[in-house]
Amino acid sequence: MKAIVVTDQAAGLAGMKLVERPEPQPSINDVIVQVYASGFVNTELDWPSTWTDRLDRDRTPSILGHELAGVVTALGYGTTGLSVGQRVFGLTDWYRDGTLAEYAAVEARNLAPLPGDVEFTVGASLPISGLTAWQGLLVHGRVLAGQSVIAHGAAGAVGSMVTQLARELGAYVIGTGRAADRRLALDFGAQEFVDLETDALEDVGEVDLVFDVIGGDTGKRSAGLIRAGGRLVSVVGPPEARPADGLAVDFVVESDRAQLNEIVQRVRDGRLRTNIGNVSTLDDAVAAFNRTERRKGKTIIRARA
């Protein structure tokens, strides 16, 4: 099968290669998914799990991509809950070969049914950004109606989901980003926007929750904005500064079938809009990820026409 692999950590995105790889075999409780569409997060090249296995042994060449939408073509020993021919979507194990390929072996529990009226490209755009927003706001952030939330990077893949979900949950949302992101952030439902390059973040005043997808100086300054009892939730590593009288939480998104169902249901009924910036084919994917001009939103790779 065709797959996009990396072997050289120093090469960055330029080291991505489209190659032929053997089709994966299903292990216990796995399914094989014929990949119709796959997402990809650029920072994957910085994750240890891209390069080594759980025992820290080199696992290259590793196939990139950890979110997919496709059709089940085979079941492993003991696999229940999904059937051959079923449309599915989900988040795959960080340490296994990924989804920028024609087929992927995935533990069934990491997948949820993809309703027939949701396109594969849309399904593939939801797992990482949708689950991250869901878990950051509801599980780790414990956001409540009436609270105020700063959604950093509100025009980006995760931030646009955070903005929409936080609004649905009844929060007041202040989106942030670059000047050019203002309109998109407001379109996704932010009630205010802070241009991090020219506005003073501190002018926002105290908030109940900051959802940080940027880190660095922005993360540090965010800690000072958390109201007593509030939370700083980070998906870019442990916060460098902590709120004086609140909690700091950093986490890595986990697969959850019930949450995937909740997210896709919201896409179907229009409560949630996905943020796809570009759709490319597997053949063109390496060029799409190495493009010099920036595109907002997720790049989705279609493995099948």
Ligand SMILES: NC(=O)c1ccc[n+]([C@@H]2O[C@H](COP(=O)([O-])OP(=O)(O)OC[C@H]3O[C@@H](n4cnc5c(N)ncnc54)[C@H](OP(=O)(O)O)[C@@H]3O)[C@@H](O)[C@H]2O)c1
């Ligand atoms: N821990 C987890 O489970 C988890 C899950 C998902 C994502 N993540 C991480 O979260 C981060 C965001 O992911 P994403 O997919 O949402 O990326 P994305 O689509 O690129 O969104 C990030 C947004 O923040 C903006 N931004 C970044 N730095 C900025 C700065 N200094 N000033 C103003 N705006 C800035 C970006 O603008 P530009 O494009 O113009 O820079 C973009 O709009 C990545 O680091 C990713 O690895 C972690």
